Amino acid sequence: MHELSIAVQIAEIIVEEAQNAGASTVSKVELEIGSLAGIEPDAIELAVPEAFKSTICEGAEIVFHYIQAKAVCESCCSEFDPADHFKICPFCNSLYTSFIKGKELKIKSFDIIKP
Ligand SMILES: [Zn+2]
Structure with a gap:
């Protein structure tokens, strides 16, 4: 399950940035996940809280934006909305198309509590 290793990386980034900002606790995390990022929603929604355990992110509210x-x-x-990775223009059948969004996997924001 590669979502768990992604979730661990997300947790590491947030913990580092939150600690640099002087946080004792992370109260809320918002993540953006594109439909082409190769992430299973069910898997990532289980993996992120798991990765947050025993860190300052434990118990944080997690919002997933798909x-x-x-x-x-x-x-x-x-x-147009491409079906999976198959992206032929539905209007003119051109193959010269490119993605403008959908591959993102990023930390949109997080809220911290300072001691
Ligand atoms: Zn076209």
């Missing part, structure tokens, strides 16, 4: 992928056609400039 971002629907979007692609743009370079031939006709239309934007």
Whole structure:
């Protein structure tokens, strides 16, 4: 389950940044996950609280923002919702398309409590 190793990395980043900011506790974490990031929602929602255990993030409220992928056609400039990784323009059938969002996996924000 690679979500757990991703969750551990997320926890490490937040713990380091929160400690640098002088936090004793992290109260809330917001994460952004694109639909093309290769993350199983069920798995990541279990893995993140697991990774937070025994850190200053333990017990934090965790908000997952899932971002629907979007692609743009370079031939006709239309934007569309790609089905998985298969992205042919539905308007002109062009193959010259690129993703403009959907691959993100990032920490949007977190709230800290200082002692
Ligand atoms: Zn097109």
